[in-house]
Amino acid sequence: MTVPDPHRLLVPVDDSVTVRNTVAYAIDQAETLRRDGDAPVELHFVVVPGTRAVDPDAPEELGAATDLLDRVAVWTDEDFGGDPPEGLSVTLEVVGADRYLFSPGDYADVLLEYAADRDIGRAILDPEYNPGGAAPMLRPLEIELARNGLEVEEAPVEREARQTVLARAATLPKYLSVFAASYLFYLLLSPWKPLDFFTGAITATLVSALLAPIAFSKQPSITRVPVQLVRMTIYVPYLLWQIALANLHIAKVVLHPSLPIDPTVVRYRAAVWGDAPVTTLANSITLTPGTLTISVSDRAFNVHSLTDNSRDDLEAGGLERAVRFVFYGREAAAIASPGERDDCEEVTYDG
Amino acid sequence: MTPLEWAIVALAAVGAFFGGVAAVGIVRLPDIYTRAHAASKSDTLGAVLALAAVALAIQTDLSTIKAVFLLLFMFLTNPTAAHAIARAAEDQGIRPWAAENREGDP
Structure with missing residues (x-):
């Protein structure tokens, strides 16, 4: 194995709002590198299917991953105005689909392995990269990658100001969970007269209507x-x-x-x-x-x-x-x- | 006295002891952070043990359940309050007392 090469760029992509701009930025960087030096530049776009794809055979998850790569392929064509120029190669790949990934560390491991196999020395990250779902992923991932000798950079892309979201769209499972929890709580505290079941239902309905949108940060899972x-x-x-x-x-x-x-x-x-x-x-x-x-x-x-x-x-x-x-x-x-x-x-x- | 009564007395007494520790801690400890330790931990346990004694003493199902809920909420809210106080102190730029300034500064 040779020394990690900063002319080889790793760009993990995910279906985020800024993925298009990140791809554009990565291509721009690759172009600059190619023009400035004579070393061949490699650009690797990789998709790590999220935790949703626990079942490695889940066709729709892998489908989503390859779908995204197809889109990236279209974007690279767009940005290069056709095939990539001489001395610059683009690789598109799905990695880690056969594993159960769960923490940022796991994602980092997959990416690092890929990088090590190909002597990749630099990573460009999408600031909204978050394949794991609701848990914040970017910082730990950056630290993990940097600790293992990759040059890590966040793509400086425009994005909407991100504030802590308090209210999120409420869904039926959210309403049902809030309703069930408050109804149970009400009944626990009530003397179990028929009227209590009735008033409890009304109260629980009100509570779930008011609080379901803020009670969960992500979809409660029945399992x-x-x-x-x-x-x-x-x-x-x-x-x-x-x-x-x-x-x-x-x-x-x-x-x-x-x-x-x-x-x-x-x-x-x-x-x-x-x-x-x-x-x-x-x-x-x-x-x-x-x-x-x-x-x-x-x-x-x-x-x-x-x-x-x-x-x-x-x-x-x-x-x-x-x-x-x-x-x-x-x-x-x-x-x-x-x-x-x-x-x-x-x-x-x-x- | 029945065993139940012993249990109630023991819980209340231990609860009172830890409440006392919290009070002594607030007086003796040097700064806001260390005092928050006493207030958040000893106080929680004191109140929770007292509530447990109450829950055993009342014995009617409903009030016992209520006492148990109170107890649970103490566990949730007390550390949160301590956290809020400590964080406010940090935001104000208050430096934690360190063992070096045991002599001199309070």
Whole structure:
């Protein structure tokens, strides 16, 4: 294997709003490279079919991937005004279709493998690249690629200002889940008279009409949610145990005559993705041994810890692992702990 | 006393103890972040144990369920509040107290 070649560009594409502009930018970059140097330039557009394509034989998913590549082919023709010029080759490929991909790390692995096989030295990413669905993918992917020696760049494409979307289009499953949850809650608190069933239905209807659009960030899945709930019931006793330990620890420290505290702030990149897991982890961190989540952006946590002891616990990552287990299942629990990943660093304040 | 009564008394007593720890912690700890630790953890456990005692003591199904729900919501809302306070403090640029300034500065 030879040295990664910066004249070989890897462009992962996905059906995003900015994919067209990203392709245009990549072609532009390739053209500039070709004109400036005499080395042959290779442009690789690859599609990684999303988690939706868990079944490798799912024809419609692979169909969507090849469809997208067809479109990319048309766009390259458009931008080159025909075939690519001498010294510039374009490759279109679907990769990783035979794997179960789930975290940004998995996507990165697939892309890195492809890049390594072809000595690719540079990657251009679509700023809206997000094949995994709702969980933010771009940053972790960038970090992962850059760590493995690729030159990574986000395509500077125009896009609409992106704000946190609070209300999303409500669908029937969303209405039904909100309705069921609020109706159950109502009945639990009511004395079970016939009238209660009636008023409960009215209340639940109102609640679901008002709250269904903001209650979920993505479509609740009939198969996944119950499994997550079951795993949650395993998690809760563990969390309670951790909380009990936390409190004994705090009680000991607080009541100790010399107040043996050594507070620091640790910046900590958690290996969880998506709103619900991140929120769960942040709250769990706050509840357990000597650690307090100060701020969270995406998946970077600023955690204030009271003692050395609690810092070690954080690096051991028991909670993080448990949260991954709840939301993603057992195999996800096996990701290395934050200490091993080197994802914890102490924040120092000047002066 | 029946075992149930013992359980209620024990829960209430331990709850009160942790409530006390929270209060002592708020007085003794040096800055807003460390105090938030005491307020978020010990206080949660204290309140939750007291509520658990209440749930056992009431014994009528409905109110017990309500007490259990209260307890669950304490677990959700308390850390969120602590997080909001700590984050506001960080936004204000308040520096965490460190062990080096144990002497001198408070």
